[in-house]
Amino acid sequence: MEIKYDSVYYSKNENTSLEKLILEDINLELKEGKINGIIGKCGSGKTTFVELLNALLLPTLGSIQIGDYQIEKDCKIKDINNLRVELGYVFGNPKRQFFLPTVKEEIAFGMKQFSYKLDKIDSRISDALKMVGLDDSYLERDPMKLSNGEMRKVAIASILAFNPKVLIFDEPTLGLDSISEKSFLKMLKMLKNKYHKTIVIVTHDINMIHKIADYLFVFHEGKMVLEGTKYEVFESELLEQYEVVRPSIMEFSYQVLQKKGIKLGYRDDVNDLIKDIYRHAS
């Protein structure tokens, strides 16, 4: 599904004395079937960008093309409601999303709202749990009593149950320890490779997004200022200006190049980096 922002502006508190421009002239196309990372410092407009994508907010100016849908200022919610089935939005904090006593009811809730046939719901719940790596023993458990990592998986399952084409995550690894983070990243790769989902991740966790993203968009003060593969973005000398740090492993290679004039190349893995260092060490 094609997703294209065309000269999109968004202002908060429009036509009041508190009016504030949050996003300015956004033009971009998300990469279909890939993991798209949206990065930038706090307050750069990243969250507003994805809230527009899911039509939680409507643009003040410009339009967003999502498949056959067009999101614009004067859109009627009833016209774009079906769009929400195609775009699954997983909130940053799953606790804010849960309100039912069992995992089963929690996952079924959304489907019932979009009037899925009841006999289909049960099998869809099991399938969705399987996709995130949980089995049916979770069905009757209280979602609020799960570990943080499990809660996040249930939150994702409740979205996957719709079978959306696009998955949107806002700060998905916040509060996860490194074991849960690893299993989450593995799941994302599986959703991309096996189920061909387009994935959008908004985050300030540079080390995490570096491990997983295919393509990155950098936001700064309401504008999209830089885009490209992770190598193109993290090699850029403009990053300091946009107040984005590099992942530690790439920062190291960058510093070596700047200070010692030695080109190590940009590595994802410390083991590969060690070989380069060994070759170039004095």
Place this chain on the structure above:
Amino acid sequence: MIEIQDLIYQYEKNDLNYIFNKLSLTLEKGSFTTLIGPIGSGKSTLVKILLGLIKVDNYIKIDDLVLCTSNMKKIRNKIGVIFENPDEIFVSETVMDEIAFSLENQNKSKKEIWKKVEEIANYVGIKPLLECDPHTLSEGEKRLVSLASALVIDPQILILDEALSMLDEISKRKIFKILKECNEKGVTILNITHDLNESLYGNDIVLLQGGKVLLHGSKEDVLKQETKLKRAGLELPFLADLSIRLMYYGILDHMILDMDEMVNAIWK
């Protein structure tokens, strides 16, 4: 100084799952410690115990005061705390009132209060925000307001309970710079987090696991314990990981946790 001796705590009386099972820990005055623990290891419970929000019978001493009801007011005036979610803590409509809040509870004159609030706001760099509603600020600015509210009482101990996990690296660095300055002036700092990367900004590390202190020492010493840290589900910070491997290959002879220093040590 914070001194905890043989702390035992369970959520319910007959519960066999001990949150703390004879936990003993001493944090020296003027130390800057990062307390690391997996989710559910009792990190936040420990903060509540230190603030007297959860009552325990064990021996806990904060500076020269034993933790008990009659000393509680004095102890709370010594400790500044920054919690994970500032939105749940903010009570005032303006940043100015928010920072002044704890001073108003200390029977100080209006003039004295405003002078102090301005001074702290200036120091933390949020003077232009004094008239704003704290809930409308960015996450980074909210943490700075929380920091100012904690610093305004001139605390001897500053505790951060997962306070920085929501922040981007640049905003984090800004706050750690202020914390470092406070620490150099003698304030004891305890940063509680699950992110081992944050430990690089402090001096010591405590690893909490299974209701006990598993490791306690300088960051250089603790970060060498790769196996124990990994078993606790923690990922080593990049520079610690690189140091350990370079030491193995004989390129380095000690752990280096600073990027510039690392580059200069490899290519002298």
